[in-house]
Amino acid sequence: MKNDSVQIAGTVATAEVPEIKMSGRWNSWCVxxxxxxxxxxxxxxxxxxxxANNDWEWYxxxxxxxxxxxxxxxxxxxxxxxxxxxxxxxxxxxx
Numbered sequence: 001m002k003n004d005s006v007q008i009a010g011t012v013a014t015a016e017v018p019e020i021k022m023s024g025r026w027n028s029w030c031v032x033x034x035x036x037x038x039x040x041x042x043x044x045x046x047x048x049x050x051x052a053n054n055d056w057e058w059y060x061x062x063x064x065x066x067x068x069x070x071x072x073x074x075x076x077x078x079x080x081x082x083x084x085x086x087x088x089x090x091x092x093x094x095x
Contacts, residue, residue: 001065003084006072007036012061027051030060034068044071062086 001008010032029049035042046067048060069080081087 001032001061003034003065003069005083006034006068008032008034008065008068009036010064012058028058028060030064032061032064032068034072044068 001010010030012028012030015027015029027049029047031045031047033043033045046064048063048067050060050063065084066077066080066086069075069084070077073080073083075083
């Protein structure tokens with residue numbers, strides 16, 4: 001996860017959605033914390049779960065990165081996605 005303003009550490013995973021009618025859909029999740037090298041009292045933790053997503057669209061890490069960008073730089077959602085270069089996510093907001 002690339003973020004020039006804060007060092008982020010964490011993990012990502014997927015799990016297949018069990019219902020037959022949802023075959024081919026996956027739960028995408030991640031848990032991250034930052035700043036990576038700060039004391040525990042200075043860190044925040046973000047957990048994101050995207051339910052029944054495609055197996056090729058990993059939006060959970062993007063969402064966590066947007067939260068971290070906004071929090072550590074006092075930015076709005078719109079400012080954070082522009083700063084991170086996530087134009088494809090900006091387009092999804094209107095759907």
